[in-house]
Amino acid sequence: MASGETGSMRFDNYMEGEWIGGDSRVENVNPSDTRDVIGQAARSGAADLDRAIDAAHAAAPGWASSTPQQRFDILDAVGTEILARKDELGRLLSREEGKTLAEGIGEAMRAGQIFKFFAGEAVRLPGERLSSIRPGVEVDMRREPVGVIGLITPWNFPIAIPAWKVAPALAYGNTVVLKPAELVPGCAWALAEILSRSGLPRGVFNLVGGRGSELGPRMIENPKVRAISFTGSVPTGRGIAAACGQHLKKVQLEMGGKNPLVVLDDADLDVAVGAALNGAFFSTGQRCTASSRLVVGENIHDRFVSALTEKLQALVVGDALDPKTQMGPVVDEKQLEQNLAYVEIAGQEGGKLAFGGDRLTLDKPGFYMAPALFTETANDMRINREEVFGPVASVVRVKDYDEALAVANDTEFGLSSGICTTSLKHASDFKAKSQAGMVMVNLPTAGVDYNVPFGGTKASSFGSREQGRYAVEFYTTVKTAYTQP
Ligand code: ADP
Numbered sequence: 001m002a003s004g005e006t007g008s009m010r011f012d013n014y015m016e017g018e019w020i021g022g023d024s025r026v027e028n029v030n031p032s033d034t035r036d037v038i039g040q041a042a043r044s045g046a047a048d049l050d051r052a053i054d055a056a057h058a059a060a061p062g063w064a065s066s067t068p069q070q071r072f073d074i075l076d077a078v079g080t081e082i083l084a085r086k087d088e089l090g091r092l093l094s095r096e097e098g099k100t101l102a103e104g105i106g107e108a109m110r111a112g113q114i115f116k117f118f119a120g121e122a123v124r125l126p127g128e129r130l131s132s133i134r135p136g137v138e139v140d141m142r143r144e145p146v147g148v149i150g151l152i153t154p155w156n157f158p159i160a161i162p163a164w165k166v167a168p169a170l171a172y173g174n175t176v177v178l179k180p181a182e183l184v185p186g187c188a189w190a191l192a193e194i195l196s197r198s199g200l201p202r203g204v205f206n207l208v209g210g211r212g213s214e215l216g217p218r219m220i221e222n223p224k225v226r227a228i229s230f231t232g233s234v235p236t237g238r239g240i241a242a243a244c245g246q247h248l249k250k251v252q253l254e255m256g257g258k259n260p261l262v263v264l265d266d267a268d269l270d271v272a273v274g275a276a277l278n279g280a281f282f283s284t285g286q287r288c289t290a291s292s293r294l295v296v297g298e299n300i301h302d303r304f305v306s307a308l309t310e311k312l313q314a315l316v317v318g319d320a321l322d323p324k325t326q327m328g329p330v331v332d333e334k335q336l337e338q339n340l341a342y343v344e345i346a347g348q349e350g351g352k353l354a355f356g357g358d359r360l361t362l363d364k365p366g367f368y369m370a371p372a373l374f375t376e377t378a379n380d381m382r383i384n385r386e387e388v389f390g391p392v393a394s395v396v397r398v399k400d401y402d403e404a405l406a407v408a409n410d411t412e413f414g415l416s417s418g419i420c421t422t423s424l425k426h427a428s429d430f431k432a433k434s435q436a437g438m439v440m441v442n443l444p445t446a447g448v449d450y451n452v453p454f455g456g457t458k459a460s461s462f463g464s465r466e467q468g469r470y471a472v473e474f475y476t477t478v479k480t481a482y483t484q485p
Helices: 001-007 046-064 068-084 087-097 100-122 162-170 185-196 212-221 236-248 271-283 300-313 333-348 402-409 424-432 468-475
Strands: 009-011 013-015 019-020 022-027 037-043 128-131 136-147 149-152 175-177 205-207 225-231 250-254 260-263 295-297 352-355 372-375 392-398 416-420 436-442 476-483
Touching: 001 271, 009 185, 009 205, 013 046, 013 185, 019 260, 019 392, 022 087, 022 185, 022 402, 046 149, 046 175, 046 205, 068 087, 068 100, 068 162, 068 185, 087 100, 087 162, 087 185, 100 416, 100 468, 128 468, 149 162, 149 212, 162 212, 162 225, 162 468, 185 205, 205 436, 212 225, 212 236, 225 468, 236 250, 260 271, 271 300, 271 392, 271 416, 295 300, 295 402, 300 352, 300 372, 300 392, 333 352, 333 372, 333 392, 392 402, 402 424, 402 468, 424 436
Parallel strands: 009 037, 149 175, 149 225, 175 205, 225 250, 260 295, 260 416, 295 392, 372 392, 416 436
Antiparallel strands: 013 019, 013 205, 022 037, 128 136, 136 476, 352 372
16 A cells, blocks of 8 residues: 555445446545645446445345354454554545544554454344243343445544444444545545455445435435435435435434533633643544534633633644644645635624634645634624534633533534533533533543444434444344243
8 A cells, every 4th residue: 555655546446345446536635735646536326336235235144144253353353454554544544634644543543443342342242131021931132233234424534434333333243335435535445455355255345435415315215225324414414314214214323513612710721721722623623523612711711712822823734744743734625615714704703813714825735724713702603503624613701600501502513512620510510411412521522432422412413322332222123032932
């Protein structure tokens, strides 16, 4: 794969145990330097998708009856290889997505750890046995594979999100058709390449890159696909949920966030500033768990804003692959324009731009912008209602904890929330009353563990949780079996 540095990589699709070139090809461009074309990705159309689904369908009974040991061995080996190649995979990731090399390597490690975690889950799949209400009858409840699962993934975690869907799908005996985001074909291809050599039977795992708007609906309409797991935007997610309802298909959605980080007057200032900097701006703010709303007590407000602004002034924005870089580029021109448009909107609404927000011209052509911090914003402004998905955060000043909690919960989203405080009382109350699926105390809203559930409330998530043992809910179906011995 090192030869890929020359720009000659081919990211083909994989189905029925074969690599195929698709109907056409799209360029995979490095957002840190748009002169760097990493490679060409296969863009498949309907016929390839149908073939991949047929292959997954044909392979489903065989894989469903594979032993837990077989699944363990394969998933564990995949995890081992990803971990061994974390530097190279992390580099490919940073090159195509734009997060810093440290973040890219960290994400590749995460993907390896997830495969290892689900290798373990494959050999400890629990069932239950109850006494029947009838004499002499035995009842047991067992978890069975769902069948063919369609996985649709976004660009912001090009290897971790495919991993956290593919690994549990396979661990619990399902077969898979993965449709990754077109902006990041390299990582999906690399994962497919590892899986192709892992001993998985033909057709168990299939990769189909192509246009989401074309392949997504077709995947959902196909009766051979029994479930869809999607991570992406709210509008796309809504459409998928509606279509899955129509086709009576199991569905799991992870979508946006407008995550509040509350900073109370009694917070440790360094902890709060560190959490805000990491939560709002790391990974160029391109995380659904990003701390985009900073809800700050009036007595700490000025100190917090000036300390955070100082950090932003010092933050090195640059090429993702440069070790000095602390914030890489935005993923593409469209996303950069969206970010700049929100900077404009926030200003027009009366927000005060405390720092950044402008496009940066560096020594190479890339999608760079300075991180943006707004102060004096109200929670009903668009900048505090709508997800930007970029390095843009806004401060809402509040007078006390009660107002902070109300502001934090006043959103259509509910993915992650955080509070920085030294008060046990307020921390406990926030954990209980925050209307988010994940709550952090003295930690950034982003940055989660892989062995516990991930997901939110309200418009952020739909369906059962991803990750950790809770993934079993989505990737299995329950059978209740009665026996009269
Ligand atoms: P993002 O901003 O992360 O690209 P999207 O919701 O647009 O959010 O895309 C997430 C994933 O969903 C991508 O893989 C994309 O190709 C796919 N996608 C886009 N439109 C549809 C659709 N109508 N049905 C299913 N998947 C879609």
